[in-house]
Amino acid sequence: QQQVKQSPQSLIVQKGGISIINCAYENTAFDYFPWYQQFPGKGPALLIAIRPDVSEKKEGRFTISFNKSAKQFSLHIMDSQPGDSATYFCAASRGYQKVTFGIGTKLQVIP
């Protein structure tokens, strides 16, 4: 059972454009929603995270939007750059328990 559904699986965006990746979850007990960025051959790196008591969190060009009633959250990358080309995983967890990852989105930013 996939508890965190992520879409799209691949995304091509022009340099300077906005990249948007969406995730939906089923378990209402989740209370921590991180996004990880992974480059080929490297481990995932925490990009930004949000808790359900906040509807939006922004860090530089990266913004998480969170809709608790719809059980959805999304990552927006503003002014996308070729260096942002990577695989992005949304995830969810409850307290200290197991982190559940989405399937991943391979982002390609073209010049």
Added chain:
Amino acid sequence: DTEVTQTPKHLVMGMTNKKSLKCEQHMGHRAMYWYKQKAKKPPELMFVYSYEKLSINESVPSRFSPECPNSSLLNLHLHALQPEDSALYLCASSQDPGQGSNEQFFGPGTRLTVL
């Protein structure tokens, strides 16, 4: 020091070999994790250690044997692996379990190839 280190970076082993993967962190984290990641897939949790005690085993075959000698070190002992065990093995750590945040810091991984 805010990083998780893993050695070796690459490992090639035969199905009869015994090898070990090592992971180290000096962030004072008390939870440490082993994940397995196949190409184009998300990380899959294998084991969780909390305060040096094994707290989660995700039904991993016994040919994988974890060990946590102290709060900074995590090992994964490998024996009689199968070719399908070839993958990127990731170690991660997080703060004191029970603090509410499960922010996990990942190492760069060990690329394992089983011949």
